[in-house]
Amino acid sequence: SRWRPAARQTHDAEGRPSLRTTTAMNSSSTSADPARSFLSVDTARAAIMDSLSPLCGWEKVAVRAALGRVLRTDVIAPYNVPSHDNSAMDGYAIRAADLDAGTDTALAVVGTAYAGRPFSGIVGAGQAVRIMTGASIPQGADTIVVQEVVRRSDDRVFVPAGQKKGQNLRRAGEDLAEGGVALAAGRRCGPAELGLIASLGIAEVDVYRPLRVAFFSTGDEIASIGRPLCPGEVYDSNRYTLFGALSRLGCDLIDMGVIPDRPDALEAAFRDASEAADVIITSGGVSVGEADFIREMMARMGEVAFWKLAIKPGRPMAFGRIRNAVLFGLPGNPVAVMVTYFQFVQDALLKLMGVTPLPPAQRFAVQAAFSLRKQPGRTEYLRGRLQHDGSACSVALAGAQGSGVLSSMSEADCFVVLPDDCLSVQPGDTVYVQPFHGLL
Numbered sequence: 560s561r562w563r564p565a566a567r568q569t570h571d572a573e574g575r576p577s578l579r580t581t582t583a584m585n586s587s588s589t590s591a592d593p594a595r596s597f598l599s600v601d602t603a604r605a606a607i608m609d610s611l612s613p614l615c616g617w618e619k620v621a622v623r624a625a626l627g628r629v630l631r632t633d634v635i636a637p638y639n640v641p642s643h644d645n646s647a648m649d650g651y652a653i654r655a656a657d658l659d660a661g662t663d664t665a666l667a668v669v670g671t672a673y674a675g676r677p678f679s680g681i682v683g684a685g686q687a688v689r690i691m692t693g694a695s696i697p698q699g700a701d702t703i704v705v706q707e708v709v710r711r712s713d714d715r716v717f718v719p720a721g722q723k724k725g726q727n728l729r730r731a732g733e734d735l736a737e738g739g740v741a742l743a744a745g746r747r748c749g750p751a752e753l754g755l756i757a758s759l760g761i762a763e764v765d766v767y768r769p770l771r772v773a774f775f776s777t778g779d780e781i782a783s784i785g786r787p788l789c790p791g792e793v794y795d796s797n798r799y800t801l802f803g804a805l806s807r808l809g810c811d812l813i814d815m816g817v818i819p820d821r822p823d824a825l826e827a828a829f830r831d832a833s834e835a836a837d838v839i840i841t842s843g844g845v846s847v848g849e850a851d852f853i854r855e856m857m858a859r860m861g862e863v864a865f866w867k868l869a870i871k872p873g874r875p876m877a878f879g880r881i882r883n884a885v886l887f888g889l890p891g892n893p894v895a896v897m898v899t900y901f902q903f904v905q906d907a908l909l910k911l912m913g914v915t916p917l918p919p920a921q922r923f924a925v926q927a928a929f930s931l932r933k934q935p936g937r938t939e940y941l942r943g944r945l946q947h948d949g950s951a952c953s954v955a956l957a958g959a960q961g962s963g964v965l966s967s968m969s970e971a972d973c974f975v976v977l978p979d980d981c982l983s984v985q986p987g988d989t990v991y992v993q994p995f996h997g998l999l
């Protein structure tokens with residue numbers, strides 16, 4: 560699936576993400592203190608998020624096609640949901656005022672109300688109507704008594720004392736009120752949102768157009784799958800992890816393959832990518848020593864900051880703009896790619912896709928089931944596995960923590976986040992985890 564040069568895209572007119580570069584972006588080399596020349600995770604995240612604003616383009620799609628897409632306009636409830644007061648239980652619709660406070664009350668059963676087939680009469684004094692879940696509350700009745708607590712004898716029902724007026728009713732508009740905002744613009748549609756939209760009888764919604772993301776791997780030693788490795792080569796895995804993460808996000812993907820470490824090849828790749836995509840994601844080639852000619856090229860093509868992040872794994876990263884496209888130049892090591900993608904790129908893409916407000920970072924405090932010493936001044940993301948011992952939740956390490964070790968990434972179900980000031984972890988210490996099911 561190598562990328563072929565595309566005809567000029569029409570989406571320029573729809574607007575592309577805009578990017579304001581901030582001074583924070585270029586602050587990595589300004590301090591005299593070498594320890595301070597590393598940019599903190601939070602500063603880098605904020606600089607990225609602040610510089611981006613959502614796409615302008617949008618389209619109208621059928622409900623099913625809205626899965627994973629972001630609403631561009633509020634979905635307004637055209638009527639109440641539920642549309643009528645109805646029963647939450649199988650039982651009897653009664654008038655609370657008829658009931659004796661101290662003992663059973665006998666009521667005459669005068670009919671049955673089914674879901675979709677209402678009882679058309681009125682419930683008078685001393686009367687009850689058999690009612691099924693979801694059936695409209697008959698006129699006159701104000702309370703539902705569940706069938707499990709009554710005694711039925713022919714056409715009479717004995718209702719025990721102690722019922723509360725209005726119990727077991729679902730009120731019209733209790734889920735969504737007519738004219739109210741059922742789903743606000745900026746909401747990403749998941750299964751619940753599709754159902755909610757359908758519950759309003761709405762067949763189409765306005766969503767932001769998909770984000771176009773071009774991505775490629777760099778490195779003379781990187782080989783694409785499908786041919787044997789030559790000495791010193793490694794197969795490209797970054798393009799596959801990125802493919803997986805970006806596909807889950809619902810982006811339109813432009814897979815540009817592996818680009819060798821040659822200025823002309825890279826320049827052509829960046830030019831093509833910036834013409835075709837809103838966002839360019841690369842891996843490799845941004846570490847000190849490698850980055851020099853890329854740095855120079857990017858200065859010509861756009862505005863890109865090369866950061867040394869206070870993070871492990873994943874220290875080098877580039878961020879900026881090549882022409883109109885936003886660029887994320889991720890490190891080369893396979894786990895560093897995944898860590899920097901999840902900590903910096905994914906929320907940025909969601910913001911470009913129109914998601915507001917962005918969901919808060921999910922972090923849970925659990926007990927460490929491992930020990931570790933750590934350098935201060937950087938945030939470490941360990942690959943962890945959550946475990947439950949009946950009452951408490953703890954986290955163990957998922958295997959070797961090298962920045963190239965994908966097998967432990969695959970074994971892991973969370974990141975353990977060790978903040979800058981953490982020096983060591985002992986078993987039983989409280990640590991924070993980011994479960995993958997919230998990230999992926």
Ligand code: AMP
Nearest residue numbers: 776794795796797843844846890891892
């Ligand atoms: P770099 O940042 O380009 O120096 O790469 C750092 C390390 O990651 C090197 O060992 C590379 O071989 C490795 N690497 C870079 N890109 C990839 C890739 N696409 N797939 C697997 N390993 C990679």
Ligand code: MG
Nearest residue numbers: 777778843844
């Ligand atoms: Mg490289």
